[in-house]
Amino acid sequence: MQTTPNKETALMAMAKFLGRDVRPLVKDPRVQFRILVAESLLMGCAGELAFEDEHLRGELERLFTLLGEEPVLPVSGAEKKSAIGRMTGTLRETVSGADADTLKRLQAHVKATLHDEISVANPRFSFAEDI
Amino acid sequence: MSNPPAELEHLRARVEAHLQGAAQSDAVVTSVAPLAGGACQDNFRVEAKGIEPGTLVLRSDALSALPGSIDRSREFAVIGAAVAAGVKTPPAHYPARGLVREGAHAYFLEWASGDAIGRKVTKSPELAGARQRLPEELATELAKIHGINAASAPELAAAAALGPAPSDPVASVLAFQRQRIDALKSPRLGIELVHRWLADNAPTVGETVLLHGDFRTGNFLVTESGLSAILDWEFARWGSRYEDLAWISMRDWRFGVLGLPVGGFSARAPFYEAYERRSGHAVDEKLVHWYEVLSNLAWAIGSVAQAERYIYGGEEDLELLAIGRRASEMEWEALRLMERGRI
Numbered sequence: 001m002q003t004t005p006n007k008e009t010a011l012m013a014m015a016k017f018l019g020r021d022v023r024p025l026v027k028d029p030r031v032q033f034r035i036l037v038a039e040s041l042l043m044g045c046a047g048e049l050a051f052e053d054e055h056l057r058g059e060l061e062r063l064f065t066l067l068g069e070e071p072v073l074p075v076s077g078a079e080k081k082s083a084i085g086r087m088t089g090t091l092r093e094t095v096s097g098a099d100a101d102t103l104k105r106l107q108a109h110v111k112a113t114l115h116d117e118i119s120v121a122n123p124r125f126s127f128a129e130d131i
Numbered sequence: 132m133s134n135p136p137a138e139l140e141h142l143r144a145r146v147e148a149h150l151q152g153a154a155q156s157d158a159v160v161t162s163v164a165p166l167a168g169g170a171c172q173d174n175f176r177v178e179a180k181g182i183e184p185g186t187l188v189l190r191s192d193a194l195s196a197l198p199g200s201i202d203r204s205r206e207f208a209v210i211g212a213a214v215a216a217g218v219k220t221p222p223a224h225y226p227a228r229g230l231v232r233e234g235a236h237a238y239f240l241e242w243a244s245g246d247a248i249g250r251k252v253t254k255s256p257e258l259a260g261a262r263q264r265l266p267e268e269l270a271t272e273l274a275k276i277h278g279i280n281a282a283s284a285p286e287l288a289a290a291a292a293l294g295p296a297p298s299d300p301v302a303s304v305l306a307f308q309r310q311r312i313d314a315l316k317s318p319r320l321g322i323e324l325v326h327r328w329l330a331d332n333a334p335t336v337g338e339t340v341l342l343h344g345d346f347r348t349g350n351f352l353v354t355e356s357g358l359s360a361i362l363d364w365e366f367a368r369w370g371s372r373y374e375d376l377a378w379i380s381m382r383d384w385r386f387g388v389l390g391l392p393v394g395g396f397s398a399r400a401p402f403y404e405a406y407e408r409r410s411g412h413a414v415d416e417k418l419v420h421w422y423e424v425l426s427n428l429a430w431a432i433g434s435v436a437q438a439e440r441y442i443y444g445g446e447e448d449l450e451l452l453a454i455g456r457r458a459s460e461m462e463w464e465a466l467r468l469m470e471r472g473r474i
Binding site for chain 1: 165167318319320321323324327328382387389390448449450452453456457459460462463466467469470471
């Protein structure tokens with residue numbers, strides 16, 4: 001896919017249009033609020049797309065390690081997501097019987113994944129450990 | 132919910148007929164307008180003549196609800212008990228069924244003034260004086276709420292209201308959260324890990340009291356004079372007082388003011404000290420920590436569930452989707468608190 005502008009640029013443009021051109025014209029505070037929500041969703045999706053490949057790869061690599069599987073990276077984004085869903089489901093089922101070390105490793109993996117998710121969805125989020 | 136003008140005019144006529152019957156009045160409803168805010172219920176501002184007070188909030192069950200949300204009929208009973216205990220909350224009147232939507236319970240609240248919007252309550256310069264008074268005022272109201280239990284308000288322990296109080300509030304809340312996790316169509320590994328930690332570190336808490344259930348910035352009204360009213364009782368239930376004490380300090384309810392852990396407007400000490408004075412109950416910060424982890428778990432599950440109301444529940448409110456995408460923030464915070472080991 002070499003469509004120009006790409007999806008991230010198009011989503012960001014829509015977000016800017018909503019915030020700059022549409023929201024000031026709307027009088028109803030309920031609709032104004034929803035425009036703000038739409039704007040924020042579009043920006044979050046744009047950020048997610050921009051880093052998707054890097055984040056999916058990182059998550060997959062951690063999952064292969066946790067499950068002791070051969071690290072064969074799927075090619076397409078859809079395949080990567082499907083593999084992540086399968087492996088995460090397997091890990092979820094181990095949680096109730098996991099020992100302390102395993103829980104610690106799972107926790108580190110989840111925190112790394114959450115860090116990736118949140119840093120693009122909400123760039124203002126503070127990751128400070130001592131707040 | 133979108134409300135085309137014709138639909139609002141039909142609702143206005145139904146509301147007028149209901150108020151005339153329920154209040155035995157000649158009420159004339161001059162307007163019914165949807166209220167902004169609130170992702171869980173359908174709320175309308177009602178202006179009426181020939182009835183006192185003439186400004187009311189019509190609150191009706193939404194199309195779908197979060198698990199743990201009580202219907203408006205039960206909420207009406209809870210508000211009655213709170214008002215009887217002297218809690219600063221608008222009295223509820225004229226219960227109805229099928230007024231807004233077929234089968235949906237509804238009632239009318241007396242209008243109360245003030246701001247509930249989180250960023251205004253925590254940041255508006257006009258409310259700076261009010262913020263100084265909030266720890267004492269909120270602690271006072273919370274102590275009154277927690278003064279209600281199944282023995283003092285047996286009508287609330289009836290099946291038609293909240294049902295019987297659990298004998299073990301910790302086991303009960305863990306089982307409830309387990310049920311909510313199992314009901315998710317998009318389960319998450321972080322949520323599982325937090326629930327496991329809570330079960331492994333479960334404290335012993337004996338006493339069960341009435342909980343507001345969503346006691347936090349955004350659910351009370353503030354004017355320049357201070358606290359005006361406690362709102363939104365839809366998650367009222369029996370449980371440990373620590374659920375409410377911790378919920379108000381959950382990171383998400385600080386509205387970005389992370390350094391003021393009580394609702395984004397106060398340090399912990401003034402609030403806990405006021406609560407201790409008003410309730411006669413010493414606040415144990417270890418229990419607050421456990422319950423704050425629980426709060427983040429509950430809201431992480433709630434956030435996913437809100438998105439599922441959009442995806443599977445037929446509710447086309449964009450805010451529900453946006454809330455769902457933030458579940459990861461609550462998971463992060465729960466994991467951070469678990470690792471830190473204290474509030």
